[in-house]
Amino acid sequence: MLSQDLLEKLEASLKNGQHHVQGGIPAVSVSSVEEISRLFTWAAARDRSLYAYQQAKPGGIQLQFDQLNQIEEIDSANLVATVQAGVKLGELTDRLAEQGLRFVPAVPLYYRNLTIGQLFQQGYSNLMSLKYGPAKHFLMGTNLVLPTGEVLKTGGKTVKNVTGYDNTRFLNGPQTSFGITASYLLKLLPVPDKRHTLILEFVDFAAVHHFVETLKQRSILPAYLLWVELRVCSLVNSDKLAGNDLVILELDGVESEVAEQKAKILKIVHELSAVIHEDMEGVGERTASFACLFDEEQPSLLLEEIRVPYGSIDTFVKKFHVWKREKGCEAALFGQLREGRIHVCAAGGKTESIVKDCIEMAVQAGGVSTGRYKRSCGLNDKGIFGQIETRMRRLFDSQQILNR
Numbered sequence: 001m002l003s004q005d006l007l008e009k010l011e012a013s014l015k016n017g018q019h020h021v022q023g024g025i026p027a028v029s030v031s032s033v034e035e036i037s038r039l040f041t042w043a044a045a046r047d048r049s050l051y052a053y054q055q056a057k058p059g060g061i062q063l064q065f066d067q068l069n070q071i072e073e074i075d076s077a078n079l080v081a082t083v084q085a086g087v088k089l090g091e092l093t094d095r096l097a098e099q100g101l102r103f104v105p106a107v108p109l110y111y112r113n114l115t116i117g118q119l120f121q122q123g124y125s126n127l128m129s130l131k132y133g134p135a136k137h138f139l140m141g142t143n144l145v146l147p148t149g150e151v152l153k154t155g156g157k158t159v160k161n162v163t164g165y166d167n168t169r170f171l172n173g174p175q176t177s178f179g180i181t182a183s184y185l186l187k188l189l190p191v192p193d194k195r196h197t198l199i200l201e202f203v204d205f206a207a208v209h210h211f212v213e214t215l216k217q218r219s220i221l222p223a224y225l226l227w228v229e230l231r232v233c234s235l236v237n238s239d240k241l242a243g244n245d246l247v248i249l250e251l252d253g254v255e256s257e258v259a260e261q262k263a264k265i266l267k268i269v270h271e272l273s274a275v276i277h278e279d280m281e282g283v284g285e286r287t288a289s290f291a292c293l294f295d296e297e298q299p300s301l302l303l304e305e306i307r308v309p310y311g312s313i314d315t316f317v318k319k320f321h322v323w324k325r326e327k328g329c330e331a332a333l334f335g336q337l338r339e340g341r342i343h344v345c346a347a348g349g350k351t352e353s354i355v356k357d358c359i360e361m362a363v364q365a366g367g368v369s370t371g372r373y374k375r376s377c378g379l380n381d382k383g384i385f386g387q388i389e390t391r392m393r394r395l396f397d398s399q400q401i402l403n404r
Contacts, residue, residue, distance in 0.1 A: 025056040031067035033143055033151055033182045039063070040401060041149040049404035052180050053121045060404065063180070065117055071095055072183060078157045079188040080140055085117030085181055092116070101188045104128050105135040108224060108250070109283060110291045116184050123174025123370065124294065125305075127224045130338050131252075132189075136169045141185035144171055146178070147397035155185055175371065176389070177403040178396045192252040195223075196262055199278035199286055200247045200269055205229075205317050207272055208245045212337045214268050220261050224336070225249040228290065231332035232345060246277075248287060293334060293343075304344045304355045305335075308367035313337060316365040323357060331358075340367070 030036050043050050049060040056062040065086035072082040076099050090112030096102055105126040126135040141155025155168040171178050202208045208227055228246045251258045278286055308316045324331055331346040331354055344358045359369040
């Protein structure tokens, strides 16, 4: 537990500039629920703001969760695990695999360096949602510290404990600041008998769209399917593949199911004259190189996530490329086409202007912005939902201690 001496030293550091992170902001690493609770009480008494999962503002204190990094329990009988907020998804995946288990949102290699806290609080989608559902369906309960210092336990190991009002997912919605979640109770599944990776290259987006539509019509359901424009590879320097649009997909399940789906996909690939860059059992060798698409160390790369109705994606992509040519902008797209989740990335430049234009194009196509860019800049939604969230935050945090 944080001692009184340490809290006094923290207060002194606000004045003398010690133990600061980038921008001259004091930082504190927490390692328990009790420490978070005590920090909230300390901050409230001094009208200091604590910042979690976003850049602290002057006068505030940056909370870090690198020491809150324990896998508290793996309950294989009930297929759940209790995991502290700072545990990295790669470590969790490896530990669970030892017992033949998996936390589905952590399975794709792209998220290995993210923590459990980042996954849920920053709103990362489950890349395998096409087959297994969104990430929130794998959250069974939490230990959450309110800005009052009170500790609130939500949910439980069985379904009957999460019926009624869904406080677990409400309080842990993407980018919300109702409190700080110290640990998460996660739903697990067994490791599949077979996994198979394909990386395919198509001549243009029209061919990709045709491929995805054909999979849908023929009821072929990959574990995940990620579309990546070639320009994205150049922006992140993740791969030296020559060509055009790429599709990375994984199949999983029993061996006969995977073999049957793979045969159907290869037939479609042949029909569309696509190029096969990788076709192998397990996790593809090149797959890991695309992990930088979601790297928190490149915050300027992943600018915005938008959601566009599946039937309007082709319209949005065409508008995007016309806009890019007119603006001379170094920007590109990648995402989960079937789910309508599209990410916009760019190399430097006027990011605010780029995001604004892309959101406008998405809205014209019947889509919406997830608000990722605004949130990363510390800005709240000004619409009706933003107003509702502001009112709810005041109920939990009347002093605006958290993420002021």
